Amino acid sequence: MSVSDLANHRGAEGPDGAAPEPGMPERLSLGVAARLARYLQVLTKAKKEGKETISSQELSAFTQVNSTQIRRDLSGFGKFGKRGVGYNVDGLVSQIRKILRTAGQHNIALFGAGHLGRAIASSDVFADHGFRVVAIFDTDPEKIGTKVGALEIRDAANLKQVIEDEDIVVGVLAVPSAAAQGLAELLVKAGVKIIFNYSEALVRVPPEVTVHTSSPAVDLLYALYFYLT
Amino acid sequence: MSVSDLANHRGAEGPDGAAPEPGMPERLSLGVAARLARYLQVLTKAKKEGKETISSQELSAFTQVNSTQIRRDLSGFGKFGKRGVGYNVDGLVSQIRKILRTAGQHNIALFGAGHLGRAIASSDVFADHGFRVVAIFDTDPEKIGTKVGALEIRDAANLKQVIEDEDIVVGVLAVPSAAAQGLAELLVKAGVKIIFNYSEALVRVPPEVTVHTSSPAVDLLYALYFYLT
DNA sequence: TAGATTGTTAATCGATTAACAATC
């Protein structure tokens, strides 16, 4: 996926430069989509804490995104806020979900039932955003058949069948480095287009597949840089 | 931390527009620092796999950053590559470490000895970049005193003392939402300036402290958007 | 009304890219 493939989200403007239709533009730019997802994360947490409205300034404090940019990003899709008050948390959550087209449910397969796999399976991070872990795989015969929460750990040999039956869109790799590439290839063969890689391996996939590699250390490295300077 | 605080890394150029000194510029821009950290992550993995040289195009495939941009980012600090060949993996790792000033060791404290905490403690992600988990805390009396790897789980009551003794720079929260804010405040009081939040809570801290909130679901949301459109 | 905060403009700055000479 290259940035040049992506139209700017303001491309839907009328020829006279009038405000864009409050409907859906062609396609979001990479940056806008990333920021919207970020706002959504904070809004979801704020909702859990009982917050009813939130200002662009508060959102800014939690997301590190400039408040003007937040208002700008949002106003491209409609007038969601109330002057003098802020944005309704509930309303904004559903608006952004609609924009990101993640209003529905999406199914995930998880690989690896070690500590990390179990942490992911029992966490709310994915569930809060409509991602449901519907299958857990492991290669350890001792683990296969035992349960993690409500899910039985399955044999990776049955991967393709399960992915079709359960309509799985995303594969999450929480496995040792040595196993990552092999599983990624099985996932690609089974038609999965998005892979989340929590392993240490460099995973190679065909261009139509997106691999996202987890990077806590990367974030830490550069937080530290600004702390040290 | 605001973007406007940060000088562009090309600010160190001579007045005649000549190539910048291969020394250290004033301060990296947010974007450059983030990308350098990303290159470092891939380079570290490539090194583990025995790769000796890497081209900007290969780096591009793994980082999703345009290859011209990679060459540009790097050439701002010196001529690290060999035309027709690429970059020496080892050499580039140490150059970037020098630029990011993360050549040394930094100590981390980990909070929460559940599945996620254990996964973090036993992972190489941090260790590979010079971050060492030197203390693990939990509030569960049953866990305190037991071991995770070589480390004994400590009582969070002794936090301040341990942080001073062990020279801890970063606190990582792998705890339930309810505990996150309280621990963050203790960390701030103990002088920690960087907090990594893996919990579901919105953590509020003074402006001089940086909180980085883990966001696998955010990344997933926007990967999915580009898959759906 | 007075205070707060949105929506929007206009100006600036940095990121991105194609293209290509230099050179390994």
Place this chain on the structure above:
DNA sequence: TAGATTGTTAATCGATTAACAATC
């Protein structure tokens, strides 16, 4: 030499920001 890839330029495009009128 021939092929590959860097280092660098120049042009473009998007992100960022301050500022402020509109309005709740």
